[in-house]
Amino acid sequence: NAGVTQTPKFQVLKTGQSMTLQCAQDMNHEYMSWYRQDPGMGLRLIHYSVGAGITDQGEVPNGYNVSRSTTEDFPLRLLSAAPSQTSVYFCASSRPGGGAEAFFGQGTRLTVV
Amino acid sequence: TQLLEQSPQFLSIQEGENLTVYCNSSSVFSSLQWYRQEPGEGPVLLVTVVTGGEVKKLKRLTFQFGDARKDSSLHITAAQPGDTGLYLCAGTTSGTYKYIFGTGTRLKVLA
Numbered sequence: 733n734a735g736v737t738q739t740p741k742f743q744v745l746k747t748g749q750s751m752t753l754q755c756a757q758d759m760n761h762e763y764m765s766w767y768r769q770d771p772g773m774g775l776r777l778i779h780y781s782v783g784a785g786i787t788d789q790g791e792v793p794n795g796y797n798v799s800r801s802t803t804e805d806f807p808l809r810l811l812s813a814a815p816s817q818t819s820v821y822f823c824a825s826s827r828p829g830g831g832a833e834a835f836f837g838q839g840t841r842l843t844v845v
Numbered sequence: 846t847q848l849l850e851q852s853p854q855f856l857s858i859q860e861g862e863n864l865t866v867y868c869n870s871s872s873v874f875s876s877l878q879w880y881r882q883e884p885g886e887g888p889v890l891l892v893t894v895v896t897g898g899e900v901k902k903l904k905r906l907t908f909q910f911g912d913a914r915k916d917s918s919l920h921i922t923a924a925q926p927g928d929t930g931l932y933l934c935a936g937t938t939s940g941t942y943k944y945i946f947g948t949g950t951r952l953k954v955l956a
Contacts, residue, residue, distance in 0.1 A: 736887075763942045772854065774933055775888070775946035782942055790943065822887050824944075830937035831876030831895055834944055836887025 734758050738823050738837035745813040745844045753808040753840050755823030761835070763826045764806040768792065768819040769839075775822065781806055782828065813844045848872050849934055849947035857953045858924055866919045866932055866950045874936035877910055877917045878944075882931040924954045 739754045757764065765780035777790030781800040795817060797809040810817060821840045826832040852867045868877070876895045880888035892901050894910035894917065901908045907920040917934055934947040
């Protein structure tokens with residue numbers, strides 16, 4: 733029962749480097765999303781997808797890119813890392829419909845130096 | 846822009862005390878959820894409320910959705926150290942799948 737799997741768990745990047753955070757779910761959920769969590773800010777939505785081939789921006793999309801080629805996978809790309817992107821990143825998935833339970837991965841702690 | 850404000854931001858209490866956490870917004874939500882998050886883990890759902898005025902109980906936790914569906918509260922009776930964690934409210938608006946999360950309340954219950 734894997735649920736939502738995120739890799740890596742920890743990452744250190746230098747300013748300007750690019751990388752991809754991986755997210756996979758095995759629950760056949762249509763809805764997937766990426767959040768960043770910073771102290772005192774709760775979770776802020778970066779990008780989300782309501783199904784394969786469909787993505788949209790959340791509250792804080794700048795500097796991030798996503799694609800959804802399959803139901804299972806929803807990678808998040810940092811195009812050119814900046815210190816302001818130091819954060820903990822969470823991927824979540826859920827069934828469609830407001831009020832459905834969101835299942836979260838364990839998070840990726842990213843530090844940009 | 847954060848649409849959901851939680852208060853208090855931090856709370857440190859003794860075991861056995863009662864507490865209430867508030868989640869407020871100027872927006873109307875079609876549903877509101879409460880999650881608890883422990884260090885190094887993702888949030889885990891506690892409850893979902895969908896009807897204005899709805900009250901749900903989960904053992905010592907009582908959740909209420911405001912009549913106008915703009916606010917919610919979480920009341921814990923006789924808090925225990927195991928209740929320690931970050932509590933997050935999250936709302937969804939009609940016609941969207943987006944979850945808007947609150948700013949979070951960090952609770953510490955001392956033995």
